Amino acid sequence: MSFTLAIVGRPNVGKSTLFNRLVGKKLALVDDQPGVTRDLREGDARLGHLRFTVIDTAGLEEATDESLQGRMRKLTERAVDMADVCLFVMDARAGVTPxxxxFAEILRKRSAQVILAANKAEGRAGExxxxxxxxxxxGEPLRLSAEHGEGMSELAAVLEPISEQFAEREKLAARAMEDAGLTPLTDLDVDEEPEEDESWRPSDKRPLQVAVVGRPNAGKSTLINKIIKEDRLLTGPEAGITRDSISLRVDWDGLPMRIFDTAGMRKKAKVQDKLEKLSVSDGLRAVKFAEVVVVLLDAAIPFEQQDLRIADLAEREGRAVVVAVNKWDLEDEKQAKLKDLRESFERLLPQLRGAPLVTxxxxxxxxxxxxxxxxxxxxEVWNRRISTAKLNRWLIAMLEQHPPPAPGGKRIRLRYMTQAKTRPPAFVVMCSHPDLMPDSxxxxLVNGLRADFDMPGTPIRLYMRSQSDKNPYKGRKKSTPSRLRKHLGKGKPGQ
Known part of the structure; x- marks a missing residue:
C-alpha cells in the first residue's frame, strides 16, 4: 500500500511539469498559458526507491460559484481530501501572492500533511x-526546478518518513489479518494462469483499454462519470472542457477496464490554437493505444462529417469500434430516429458494417x-481466431460461388488461406498474380468473412501473397552427372 501525493497550487506554477517529472513520462499537457490542466490525472510516481501515487490537479482558483473555475476548484479540493499528502507548489520567481x-490557509484546514515547494527556483531569479x-x-520550503530536475533528492528525503509510516501501517494490517485467521490476497490468488487461447481476456493485470472519442460537447466526460459512479471528471455545458486524455481504472460489472476520456475533436481547419492541437494529438494517441474505441455521437446532430472522420480513424488504426448515440433521453420519436440512425450508419460507414450501434x-x-x-x-470479435481448415473449406465454397476474374487473360489462382494475427483479425491468401487482384x-472475401464467421463491424485485414509456380532449377547451368563423366573419359569434347 503506497501513499497518495496531490500536487496543488495556483495556475501556471509548474504542477504538470513536476507531475511528468515524477512519473517519468510526458502524460500531462504543459503550456505557458495558465489553466491548461482541468481534470485530475493520476500516475505511478518513482522517486529514487520510493513508489507512490501522484495526482496532478487543476490550478486553485478563487471562484467558489458554479462557473468553470468554481467547478475546477471543487475538483481540486476533492483531490486534497482523498490524498494522504499535499505538495503545495508556489512560483519562486513570482513570489508569494495573496x-x-x-490557499495555504485552505490546505492547513483540509490536509493532514502539507509540504511546501518553491518551483522555478533555479539560479538567482527565484531566491x-x-x-x-x-x-x-x-514550514521550510523545498527549492525545486521541475523543468530541470533540481531538488528531487530533497523531495525524496522529505517523503521518505511518510513512506515508512505507510509501510508500517501495511505490516500492522497484515499482522491483524493473520491474527484473525485471514490470508491477504496475492497475485496468484487473483490471477490464475489463463488458458492459452483465453489470454486475451481482460484481467486485473491487463484491463481492457477503452477510449471514448467524439466531437466537443457530445457528453464524453459525463458518460464516464456515470460509468465509474462518481463525479471524477469535470463536466458542464461549455464545449471543450476536457483538454488532455485522462485514464481511469474501473471494474465495470466485473469487467476490468481502463477508460480514456479524450478532448473533443473538431475539424482540422478549425483547430488553430496550439493548446487545442496538443489536446487533439493526445486524443489520437489514446485511440492508438486503445483496444475498443467508443465513438460518441450527439443524437440531435449525428453522423456529421467530423463524426465520420473519427470513426474512420478508429477503423484505419485497426481498433474495435462501438458507436454510441448520446442524449437519447431528449428524443421524442425514438423508434423512427433509431431506424434513420441505422440506415445512415450502413450507408455512411460501410467499412464498419455490423458494428454495434447503441443508444x-x-x-x-x-x-x-x-x-x-x-x-x-x-x-471478443476483435480477438477471434479461425482455424486454417475452416478457412480453406470456406475459401473453396467462395471460389465455387464466384471465381476470381482473369484480368488480361491471366487467371488468378487462390491456393490456400490462413489467419496471420488477431487484434484486428488479419488473413493471408496465397495466390498467383496478387498484384492483379481487383479491390472488388x-x-x-472480406464481406464473406464478416457474414460467415460472425465478425460484424471489426476491422478485417486481408493480404494477397504470391506463391510462385516457377521451376526452382530454371536458369541454373546444367552439369553432367559424375557417373556419366566416368564413361565419357577425360578426353577433349568431340573425341
Whole structure:
C-alpha cells in the first residue's frame, strides 16, 4: 500500500511539469498559458526507491460559484481530501501572492500533511521568492526546478518518513489479518494462469483499454462519470472542457477496464490554437493505444462529417469500434430516429458494417447495460481466431460461388488461406498474380468473412501473397552427372 501525493497550487506554477517529472513520462499537457490542466490525472510516481501515487490537479482558483473555475476548484479540493499528502507548489520567481496565502490557509484546514515547494527556483531569479515562502507558515520550503530536475533528492528525503509510516501501517494490517485467521490476497490468488487461447481476456493485470472519442460537447466526460459512479471528471455545458486524455481504472460489472476520456475533436481547419492541437494529438494517441474505441455521437446532430472522420480513424488504426448515440433521453420519436440512425450508419460507414450501434443517456444512465455488452462483444470479435481448415473449406465454397476474374487473360489462382494475427483479425491468401487482384474481389472475401464467421463491424485485414509456380532449377547451368563423366573419359569434347 503506497501513499497518495496531490500536487496543488495556483495556475501556471509548474504542477504538470513536476507531475511528468515524477512519473517519468510526458502524460500531462504543459503550456505557458495558465489553466491548461482541468481534470485530475493520476500516475505511478518513482522517486529514487520510493513508489507512490501522484495526482496532478487543476490550478486553485478563487471562484467558489458554479462557473468553470468554481467547478475546477471543487475538483481540486476533492483531490486534497482523498490524498494522504499535499505538495503545495508556489512560483519562486513570482513570489508569494495573496492567492497563495488564501490557499495555504485552505490546505492547513483540509490536509493532514502539507509540504511546501518553491518551483522555478533555479539560479538567482527565484531566491527572493524562496525566502518569501516562509510567510505561508507551512514550514521550510523545498527549492525545486521541475523543468530541470533540481531538488528531487530533497523531495525524496522529505517523503521518505511518510513512506515508512505507510509501510508500517501495511505490516500492522497484515499482522491483524493473520491474527484473525485471514490470508491477504496475492497475485496468484487473483490471477490464475489463463488458458492459452483465453489470454486475451481482460484481467486485473491487463484491463481492457477503452477510449471514448467524439466531437466537443457530445457528453464524453459525463458518460464516464456515470460509468465509474462518481463525479471524477469535470463536466458542464461549455464545449471543450476536457483538454488532455485522462485514464481511469474501473471494474465495470466485473469487467476490468481502463477508460480514456479524450478532448473533443473538431475539424482540422478549425483547430488553430496550439493548446487545442496538443489536446487533439493526445486524443489520437489514446485511440492508438486503445483496444475498443467508443465513438460518441450527439443524437440531435449525428453522423456529421467530423463524426465520420473519427470513426474512420478508429477503423484505419485497426481498433474495435462501438458507436454510441448520446442524449437519447431528449428524443421524442425514438423508434423512427433509431431506424434513420441505422440506415445512415450502413450507408455512411460501410467499412464498419455490423458494428454495434447503441443508444445511451449519459445524464440518466439509461442504456449503459447495452453499451457494456456491446464493448464486450466488439472486443471478443476483435480477438477471434479461425482455424486454417475452416478457412480453406470456406475459401473453396467462395471460389465455387464466384471465381476470381482473369484480368488480361491471366487467371488468378487462390491456393490456400490462413489467419496471420488477431487484434484486428488479419488473413493471408496465397495466390498467383496478387498484384492483379481487383479491390472488388477483396471486398467480396472480406464481406464473406464478416457474414460467415460472425465478425460484424471489426476491422478485417486481408493480404494477397504470391506463391510462385516457377521451376526452382530454371536458369541454373546444367552439369553432367559424375557417373556419366566416368564413361565419357577425360578426353577433349568431340573425341
Amino acid at each position: 492567492a497563495d496565502h488564501v 527572493a521568492g524562496l525566502f518569501e515562502a516562509y510567510e505561508l507558515g507551512l 445511451v443517456s449519459a445524464k440518466t444512465g439509461r442504456g449503459l447495460d447495452r453499451l457494456h455488452k456491446a464493448i464486450i462483444s466488439a472486443h 474481389y477483396t471486398r467480396y
